[in-house]
Every structure is written in structure tokens, then in C-alpha cells.
Amino acid sequence: xxxxxxxxxxxxxxxxxxxxxxxxxxxxxxxxxxxxxxxxxxxxxxxxxxxxxxxxxxxxxxxxxxxxxxxxxxxxxxxxxxxxxxxxxxxxxxxxxxxxxxxxxxxxxxxxxxxxxxxxxxxxxxxxxxxxxxxxxxxxxxxxxxxxxxxxxxxxxxxxxxxxxxxxxxxxxxxxxxxxxxxxxxxxxxxxxxxxxxxxxxxxxxxxxxxxxxxxxxxxxxxxxxxxxxxxxxxxxxxxxxxxxxxxxxxxxxxxxxxxxxxxxxxxxxxxxxxxxxxxxxxxxxxxxxxxxxxxxxxxxxxxxx
Amino acid sequence: xxxxxxxxxxxxxxxxxxxxxxxxxxxxxxxxxxxxxxxxxxxxxxxxxxxxxxxxxxxxxxxxxxxxxxxxxxxxxxxxxxxxxxxxxxxxxxxxxxxxxxxxxxxxxxxxxxxxxxxxxxxxxxxxxxxxxxxxxxxxxxxxxxxxxxxxxxxxxxxxxxxxxxxxxxxxxxxxxxxxxxxxxxxxxxxxxxxxxxxxxxxxxxxxxxxxxxxxxxxxxxxxxxxxxxxxxxxxxxxxxxxxxxxxxxxxxxxxxxxxxxxxxxxxxxxxxxxxxxxxx
Numbered sequence: 001x002x003x004x005x006x007x008x009x010x011x012x013x014x015x016x017x018x019x020x021x022x023x024x025x026x027x028x029x030x031x032x033x034x035x036x037x038x039x040x041x042x043x044x045x046x047x048x049x050x051x052x053x054x055x056x057x058x059x060x061x062x063x064x065x066x067x068x069x070x071x072x073x074x075x076x077x078x079x080x081x082x083x084x085x086x087x088x089x090x091x092x093x094x095x096x097x098x099x100x101x102x103x104x105x106x107x108x109x110x111x112x113x114x115x116x117x118x119x120x121x122x123x124x125x126x127x128x129x130x131x132x133x134x135x136x137x138x139x140x141x142x143x144x145x146x147x148x149x150x151x152x153x154x155x156x157x158x159x160x161x162x163x164x165x166x167x168x169x170x171x172x173x174x175x176x177x178x179x180x181x182x183x184x185x186x187x188x189x190x191x192x193x194x195x196x197x198x199x200x201x202x203x204x205x206x207x208x209x210x211x212x213x214x215x216x217x218x219x220x221x222x223x224x225x226x227x228x229x230x231x232x233x234x235x236x237x238x239x240x241x242x243x244x245x246x247x248x249x250x251x252x253x254x255x256x257x258x259x260x261x262x263x264x265x266x267x268x269x270x271x272x273x274x275x276x277x278x279x280x281x282x283x284x285x286x287x288x289x290x291x292x293x294x295x296x297x298x299x300x301x302x303x304x305x306x
Numbered sequence: 307x308x309x310x311x312x313x314x315x316x317x318x319x320x321x322x323x324x325x326x327x328x329x330x331x332x333x334x335x336x337x338x339x340x341x342x343x344x345x346x347x348x349x350x351x352x353x354x355x356x357x358x359x360x361x362x363x364x365x366x367x368x369x370x371x372x373x374x375x376x377x378x379x380x381x382x383x384x385x386x387x388x389x390x391x392x393x394x395x396x397x398x399x400x401x402x403x404x405x406x407x408x409x410x411x412x413x414x415x416x417x418x419x420x421x422x423x424x425x426x427x428x429x430x431x432x433x434x435x436x437x438x439x440x441x442x443x444x445x446x447x448x449x450x451x452x453x454x455x456x457x458x459x460x461x462x463x464x465x466x467x468x469x470x471x472x473x474x475x476x477x478x479x480x481x482x483x484x485x486x487x488x489x490x491x492x493x494x495x496x497x498x499x500x501x502x503x504x505x506x507x508x509x510x511x512x513x514x515x516x517x518x519x520x521x522x523x524x525x526x527x528x529x530x531x532x533x534x535x536x537x538x539x540x541x542x543x544x545x546x547x548x549x550x551x552x553x554x555x556x557x558x559x560x561x562x563x564x565x566x567x568x569x570x571x572x573x574x575x576x577x578x579x580x581x582x583x584x585x586x587x
Binding site for chain 2 (some may be wrong): 055059060081086093099
């Protein structure tokens with residue numbers, strides 16, 4: 001369905017992007033597309049070129065080569081109209097410490113035109129900062145700063161939100177809050193471009209993703225489809241693991257079996273799980289758990305580490 | 307544009323360092339005036355200023371030691387120090403934001419870099435104008451309260467005495483020219499602010515340039531003669547022309563024109579660098 005997407009549905013189009021700082025090539029040759037309504041995960045190890053790409057998307061950095069289009073328009077010649085439709089949080093949220101949360105948002109809102117106090121209250125409510133709205137930014141905890149950063153991205157009802165490591169440095173509760181917020185925004189049909197180190201975060205939140213390494217795209221696609229392409233480990237919990245292990249290992253569709261004290265780890269293809277289940281039942285083994293353990297982490301590591 | 311100027315205004319005038327200049331002038335200027343008034347300064351100034359030996363040859367009627375004289379005296383005293391106060395704010399305009407990371411946040415918003423830089427330039431010039439204006443108001447106002455008004459004695463290229471009303475417009479024009487001279491310092495520090503991404507570098511860089519240029523324009527060495535026409539400090543004392551008996555207007559306008567060219571040049575260069583600057587902070 002996405003392949004049929006029209007030009008107007010493409011929110012971000014990056015073609016053959018390259019950015020070189022003197023001798024350092026931060027982005028080598030990157031091309032990717034983000035469609036309207038996507039929650040797009042942007043993954044890569046440190047120094048892969050994620051932040052550089054995001055900065056290019058926001059015209060903070062000029063590319064050495066290549067083209068960036070947002071909403072179907074070239075960024076360079078349509079910067080003002082494009083950025084008025086985009087909310088962004090690049091790396092950490094740096095606001096004016098001597099101003100309150102509300103004053104900071106008023107200041108950023110003014111850059112978009114006339115953002116009303118009502119709209120500012122609404123975004124503060126969304127990020128659950130309304131009761132601290134008049135406190136100085138410098139008195140905020142890291143989590144509150146991060147939430148204010150997200151509030152700032154919501155000003156002006158953006159169609160695209162770009163978030164660069166939005167949960168960096170947050171405690172588990174704060175991370176969950178931000179994740180929930182992203183899911184909430186996605187439900188409002190806002191396209192989200194999310195850069196993160198946290199693989200489970202991408203797995204939980206995103207529908208599509210791209211993995212880059214050394215400034216080059218390694219893979220791009222739907223998260224669930226990509227996961228199925230990776231090595232699959234199935235956790236098998238049966239009543240007699242010692243008996244089951246050699247039998248499973250003998251199956252031609254099973255690649256490898258390792259034994260743990262309580263369960264077996266079976267490497268096989270995703271579509272072969274029902275066959276294994278059937279086999280275990282025919283062998284009169286009691287099956288307590290069949291849990292696919294294919295994780296983005298495994299997939300990611302298999303790609304990045306080659 | 308109006309919104310951007312308001313934003314820059316709020317950002318600049320909510321910072322403590324913006325008021326350091328006003329505090330310095332507001333503290334030291336009255337201190338010097340009080341010192342002159344009550345600490346025997348009048349006698350000293352009369353002996354070493356333009357009044358020196360004056361009373362030996364002339365009978366003075368009225369009050370020559372008045373607000374115009376002390377204001378002129380203060381301008382000469384503060385002229386070397388004011389650039390430090392101007393640089394404090396000008397050098398922070400872009401570099402301060404780059405250091406704190408807010409520049410990155412601000413530039414993800416729609417307004418173009420040109421509009422952003424214009425707003426910053428406007429506010430840095432407004433700050434310069436306010437500081438010079440504050441000095442003028444305090445100097446003339448407090449001078450009037452403490453020393454009263456009267457004619458102004460000009461002892462540059464002969465002895466001239468001008469009426470109080472002429473003295474006033476000459477003083478005001480001198481302050482305007484001082485604003486022009488300080489605007490060059492503001493634009494230079496602004497340029498450094500774009501070039502260097504830390505809080506101290508632009509301040510030191512701009513001050514070093516100002517000091518070196520002052521030395522070149524003041525020290526009478528043949529070596530500096532050839533350079534002198536090309537450095538802004540050669541023209542920055544143009545305000546002194548207002549205290550000559552016969553004002554050489556041609557020179558005033560020519561020097562003012564050069565100062566204006568420096569201001570435009572430094573700001574233009576700052577914009578051209580800022581326009582292509584990769585925001586990596």
C-alpha cells in the first residue's frame with residue numbers, strides 16, 4: 001500500500017544525501033522516504049550519521065550533496081513554509097533558563113506567528129506540565145525539560161515531528177511517559193521521525209524504520225516485516241527439555257537448538273513455528289510456552305556488526 | 307520581524323550581563339561627579355583641564371565649570387571603557403546562544419536566518435544606543451543638578467565659548483557620534499560572536515582587536531601611518547570634533563560615513579558567515 005503512495009503522501013524524501021566535514025564523511029550516500037502517518041524509527045550506532053541527517057532535515061546543516069524534500073518541496077527553497085509545518089527536538093532540549101516554561105513556549109510560539117495562550121496551555125497539558133508552567137526552566141528536572149522540549153514541537157499543530165533521542169537520560173518512568181506521548185501523537189495522524197538508540201523503543205513505537213551505519217542506509221521498511229527477516233529464536237518450554245532437545249535438533253527446518261535449565265532456544269524461520277508446535281504435540285511433550293524472541297536488537301546487531 | 311525583535315529584546319534584557327554596563331555607568335559616573343563636587347575635583351580640573359591657566363589671563367563671568375564641562379570630561383574618561391561594556395552584550399548575541407544550545411532550538415523554527423540576524427543586530431544596536439543614551443542623560447542630568455548650566459568653554463584649536471543652547475546640541479550630537487563609534491564595536495563583537503562558538507572567545511577576540519586598533523591609531527609611529535586610514539579607531543573619536551570651536555562638518559560626515567561603512571561591513575560579513583554556518587552545537 002505504501003509503495004502506491006502518491007507524491008503528496010511522502011513527508012520526507014532524502015535522495016543521495018552526503019555530508020562531509022573536511023575529511024570526515026558523516027553521511028555518505030543516504031536515501032530514504034517517510035510517508036504521512038508513519039512513526040518512523042531512525043536507528044544506527046553512535047557516529048552513524050543520524051544527528052547529521054536530522055540537522056540537514058531541519059536546515060541546521062547544509063548537505064554537501066543530495067536533495068532533501070519535505071512535503072514534496074525542496075527544503076532549501078521552501079524552508080520557511082516547510083519548517084512552519086514541522087516540530088523538532090534535536091538532541092537535548094535547551095531553553096532559556098531564566099524564563100518560565102510558559103514564557104519559553106510563548107517565545108517559540110511567536111516565531112510561528114501568533115500562538116495563543118490557550119494553545120500553549122493545551123500543549124503544556126499534553127505533556128503534563130501545566131502545574132509547573134510558571135516555574136523557571138532552570139529549575140526543571142531532566143524529564144520535565146524533555147517534556148517541555150516535546151511541548152515545543154507541538155506548537156503550531158505540526159504535521160511532522162522530528163525527535164532526536166527524546167528519551168535520552170530519562171528514568172524508566174520518564175521514558176514510558178515519552179513513549180506513550182509519541183503513541184498518542186501518532187494516533188492524531190502526525191508523522192513522527194524518531195531517532196533513537198533504544199531498539200525496544202523503536203520496536204514498541206514505530207511502524208517503519210531505517211537502519212544506517214557509517215552514513216549509509218542498511219535497511220528500510222516496516223518494523224514487523226524486517227523483524228521476520230532476521231534470525232528467529234523461539235523459546236520453547238516443555239515438560240522434558242532434555243528429551244525434547246535432540247528430537248527438535250533433528251528436524252530439518254530447525255537450524256540450532258540450545259538448552260537452558262528451564263527451556264530450549266530454537267533457531268528457525270518464523271513460518272515454521274506451527275510445524276514445530278505440531279511436532280511437539282505428536283511427540284507427546286507438554287508445551288507450556290512457545291515465545292518468539294526475534295528482537296530488533298538481534299536484527300540490528302546482525303546488520304550493524306555484519 | 308516585529309515578533310523576532312520582541313523575542314530578542316526579551317532575551318537580551320532578561321539577562322543580568324545586559325545591565326552590567328548600566329550598573330557600571332550608573333555607579334561610577336555619579337561617584338566621579340560627587341568626587342569632583344565635594345572632593346576638591348573642581349580645583350584639580352581647573353588646574354589640569356581646559357581651565358588650566360585660563361583665569362590667569364581672563365576674567366571669568368558666570369559658570370564655565372558646568373554640566374557641559376563635566377559631561378565632556380566624562381565622555382573622554384569613559385570612552386576607553388565603554389567598548390568593554392558594549393562587547394559584553396554584542397559578543398553574546400550569537401555565541402551565547404550557540405553555547406547554551408538555544409541557537410539550535412531557535413533555528414529549527416521557520417524564520418529565516420536573515421530575519422533572525424537582523425533582529426539580533428537591531429537589539430545589539432538598541433542596547434548600544436540605550437547605554438550611550440543612559441550615559442548622556444545621567445551625565446547631563448546629574449551634571450546639571452550638581453554643577454548647573456552655562457556656557458561651554460572649548461579650548462581646542464583656540465579658545466571658544468559657546469552658549470548653553472549650542473553647548474547642548476553639540477553635546478547631544480557628540481553622544482550620537484559616540485553611539486556611531488560604539489556601534490562599530492558592537493558590530494565587530496557581533497561578527498566575533500558568529501565566528502566563535504563559546505562565551506568568552508568573542509569577548510576577548512573583539513576586545514583584542516579594539517585595543518590593537520586603538521594603539522595603532524593613537525601611537526605616533528611612522529610604521530602605523532600607512533595602516534591608520536584602514537582601521538576604524540582612526541575615525542571613532544569623531545565625536546571630539548563637536549568640541550572644536552569651529553566644527554569641521556566635512557570631516558564629521560566623512561568620518562561618520564566611514565564608521566557607518568564599518569558597521570554595515572561587519573554586520574554583512576557576520577550575516578554571510580551565519581547564513582552558511584553549520585549548527586553543530
